[in-house]
Amino acid sequence: MLGPRRLLLFFLGGILAHRGTSSPVWMPCKKANFPAAYHHCRVSSPDGVSDLQCVGKHNSPGELDCTWRQGASRSSPSVFMLVVQQSKDDCRVWKDIRDTKVTRVLVFEEDMTAEVLELVGSNCTKDVFRAHSHSLFHCGPPSHLKFKRYSESVEVEVDWPQEDANAVQSFRVQHKGAGGRTQDKVCHRSAAVCLLAPVNASETYRVQVRCETSNKCSQCPWSDVYTLPAELTRPPVIVRVDQDKVADGTGQRTLSLAWTFPGAEVPDGYRVRMAKASGEPSRDPKSDHVTCSQPHITLVLSFSSFHVDVSAFNNASESPAARVTVPPKVAGGDGMLHVSVHSNASFTVFSRDDLVGANKCFSVEWSSEGHPAAYKSIYEETNNSWTVSPVAERLEAYRRYDVWLHVRPQPSPCNLKCVNNSEVTYASAQFYFLEGPPLSAPANVSVADVTQASMELRWSSIPQEELRGFLLGYVVHYMEDQQQETNVSVSAHVNSYTLKGLQRGTAYRVQVSGVTRAGAGVRSIAILVSTHERVSLSLIAVFVVSVLMAVALVTVLFLMKSKVKVVLWPDIPDPGESITIQKLNLPSKMLFPESVTLLNMEECVSAGALTVEVRPSAHEGAKLCPADRQSLPAATAYTSLDAMQQLMMMMMQGTPVKTVAPWEVMAVKSGMDCDLVCLQSDYGPREGANVL
Template sequence: MVGRGWFDVLHTKCSPALIFGLMLAFSSHVPASTETRVAAVRCRNLTHQHCVIHPDGVHDLDCFGSWSQTFEWRCVWKPGEPAAEKTYTLIIQQPKKKWCRLYPNITALSQTIKIFNNYNLSAEVLENSPSTNCSRAVFKGLPANLQRCGPPHSASFRRHAGMLNMTVKWPLGDSKHITNYTVRYKEVGSHLWSKSPVAFHNKRCRLVEHLNSSSVYVVQIQCVPDNKCSQCPWSDAFTVPSELTTPPVIVGFKDNDIAKKNGRRLVTLTWKSSATEIHDSFSVMIAKASGESPELISTSWPEIRLILSYSAYQVNISGVNNASISPAVSQLIPQREGVGDVRLNVTVHSNTSFTIYWRDDLIRTFVCFSVEWWKKGQKVTYMSFYESDRNHKTLHPKGLEPYQRYSITLHTRPNKDTCNMKHINNSESTYSTAHFYSVQGSPVSAPTNISSHNVTLDSVELQWGAIPEEDIRGFLLGYTIHYTEYQQGEASTENNVIVDPELNNYKLENLISSTTYRVQISGFTSAGVGVRSEELLFKTNREADFISNSVITMLAVLTTLLIFGSPILKRAKVLLWPSIPNPRKSNALQKIDRPCELELLGAIDTLKVEERDTESLQLVEKVAATPASTSPSTIPLLHHSGDETDSAGATCNWMQTDTGSMTGDFMSDEFKTLDTQRTVVQSSPLTFSSEYTTIEMFQQAMPQPAPSVLEAEAADVTVVPSRMDYIRQFSSSPTSEGEHLSTVC
């Protein structure tokens, strides 16, 4: 009879053929998708000879009891090859009890069974196949030895300093029966496990020590067998990655304002990790310097962007994989300066109470606030609060120290659920910062490094260093300059000058010349004037010293002009003075003939002129053997040249011998007379400032003698023609006897 419940055969004896026929009939009438029917029969023997045990068929059948499901029995197996969709039939027999149980049409690889705990168990699983051949697997055992615990449900690992920390989770129901477990491990790629498994107590985490930090390990875990857990299979292999030992390196930090969002800034951090270590992600822990509500952020990218207020923050960044966390790199995000204004005021009532005030319109937008106050060098104290009615808040610190400067900052928070800052990123804006003292005092130290500069007849410039902030003991209102005339043994009136606290220099005026002064400087607060500085002595200048200094200054200026003035003037002359034409290119001169040029060069060579006067034109007056009353017929004009080459060329162009007017004897006698008598040399009044002179210029400039005078003197002397004849340049060397002069035509 086939039913939805048990299929019972009441006969005490049944043949294998009958049982197998029933099984086939049952499987042919029930589809695979329906719930598994269980048939229970009492029998002596049940076999399936046509199904064989084969390596490629179903295998590894195992049956056991488990505490995880209030102790139930289960059989598991592995499929044959190929692992296509198949159905299985499980047969459970307990021969002494003479019971057979059939579980046909199983599509999974496990099956829950029911057995008698005190009888031996025999199980067979048949792999149904469309072919005529089928495979089977067999299992036998005593239920008392089939109580299994584990393997672990999960395990987590943490590596640090060569140690492996393990946390193992067992299936529900097994953990209360497992008292100890063992671990074996090996490096990836190795075929050998650790020499002996390490035993641990189940109630606490244990460490495996002396591991190689850079190696990847494979770990397996099993419980220690006992009377409650007779079977303890090894778990699947857990892969434990290498230990992270190198902290990330921060390579970028930007702190920028956000447009139209006062009191907020965009902070960008970028970093890189070691190329030899594998990171799954990065852990970023960010907290305010006050310690309020640190937040842990996980990111897979080596960059993070945060919208923060102007408070100081501490950021720690670590690399993370599933077994270790690298050492953290820290980055301090400093507090922004320069956000103080008159919008925030502080009134101190005592050393345990003060009140802060802000603008009335602030509570129209915000109801959640946070305030931070601190003394320089100490940790920040914070308090968050909700305020929707008033524009002030009274705070009660543990104790404010006198003469100490405190800073206080008010932050606004837009959301009510962030009054206690559940999240740091984009959660608040800075409103304003103020400073206050619980009790003010006068400065206990004076300005330092006082010096005097630019001393004159009646003034001096003073300069000094600021008083250290911790010595001011209050809000500095200014400096007082105390100065008196220094007269040994005599008292003099002290003068005081008040200087703004932002300044560190001042010019004292209306002093008396040639007088010694004594100067001291002190700071003052609302509590009074502080300590005076050490004395500074200086003496104003005398009038004579002032005049002497002025003369020295003028001489220095003149010396500078003399040294550097000439090159400057010459440069200016070159740039501003008009160019003077070259005589070689003048229309007044004729072309130079080559033979004439060679002749003139030969004549110049024989003159052996050692030094020439090139600074002026000179006239030579001839002294003849005539009466003293007789006037010379003419004055030869000497051509002036500053350049020997140009002079020779120019002369050759317009000089020739006039044999008709002068004889060689006359020439010889004339110049002999010039050599034996003292020549009267004078500068011509017609000398040009230019270095070049043409014949036309000479003829226009020199006066022409009247013809009557020339005729009157013709009987006594031989007259040089009326034209202005070029003679030569005078040399300071005597003329040799062999020299000849040519008359200019």
């Protein structure tokens, strides 16, 4: 007979079993046909049923779930039977089970034995499980593990199933590196993190986690093995940045990025984070980044300035980010925005077109060079203007500000919904709170193309930080010496100007300055430039022709030097017997102190005068050749190339060239019975000689 407690257990078991896999059958365990019928079943057969386990939860005492593994696959389907015994006489039997589990098996506080039998045709295998009911409280394994690697350490975050969350008070983490020993670390759930340190940042680890046993968790199985990859310590490398692929007038642009990841590590993916340089946050932080598996992405952005960070990640770490800063872009439509500045803390932006109506959410953004950008989201449905007051940072005098008006198609509230493809830029403009004259003058002022009546001036632009206002243009100041100054206004878009109508042969004093609404700024350093005098074209032509003829003659003589020497002086007599040589004994003005030894005829011809002069009447009694009288003028001078060679030799020997008097050769070609005279003269040609 069953006792009262067993009767209650039997009654509850019937109710729960009706909701479970199948209904149990209560029978005496010593019934003759029960144990004997299955004595032939093999226990722990290699290809039979195995891993029978019955466990429960601390919050549901007396209620177990039994699970097992089926044997090797066979042609016939498996049929299971579960037998649970807690006394010598009473057993519960679940027959014809087609699954590998039975849930909500009721037990009382005693030892229990469970047997599962697998029936395949006439074959039978069996597995046995024995335990006390107090040791059947099962906790875990954990439902999720999260790792974070940094600075040669690992943070472990463990999530437990909901039914075990309050029962698990501490857990054990076991990790092992490649070829290293296994290390354990016990962590309490009350601690902020479970930290494993030190670990090798470049090494891969195998990690398992289980709870620590307690009165609520008597069974703590190990989790599956998790692979902890190496830490990603290097950022991606940006290899391509393409901007502005969207046509003008749309108010948007595309940003196409491509990158590579260095090293042998293979990341699980990449995170691309986008943020406005003004610091305006988006409503949903999850929309600030995009996860992609391939190393490239295309974003659609407004004309604002953005920071785009690209990092790689795996299940344990995230690499440092590679940053791309997208500069702001000036929107098209000149004059579509107008700015009215009220004070250093307030300004209003007006649009030319009627934007309000179809759109109600806007964003005004402004910035200046060297200062962070600022923003304000505005909801407007009536006026075609947007007032910013007060500004976060006071406006500074003499500083130029850029302002953009963005249109957001989303409904109110008008803050940034997301960064990618969230707004359109309507237009942009520039403004000053207070203007002043330029602090510096145009640099590099120079003059080119000077004529008798004009000159062209050129200069460099004034640096933006020195303008202190909108540049309206330049002023060219020029004046003659002690005369009234003349000023000429020049457009701000050019850096040159030609002064015309000037006086020839006159010196002018020239300066250039920039002009803003506050007036003209500092002038450039004055330069003096003179216009040209009148020049006769005939004299220029004569000079050019003479130079060309001289160059041609020198070239011909240089190429035919040896032939000319043989033809003109085939037989040079001894200069010592010449009457002209005897005249050298006469007093003569010398340009060098030492006496000069008379050159012989060969030296006279080859290294003598810079001027060779032929006269019809050399001296009394000289005989002239008839050919000379007919072909030579009264006085003809020739430049000797041989004299140049002699000067070069004297320079190589160290004789100062400036102190050497040139030799002048006066000769009358007369053949066998004509005289040739070689004279030493003063520096320069003799009086009356013609020099080419």
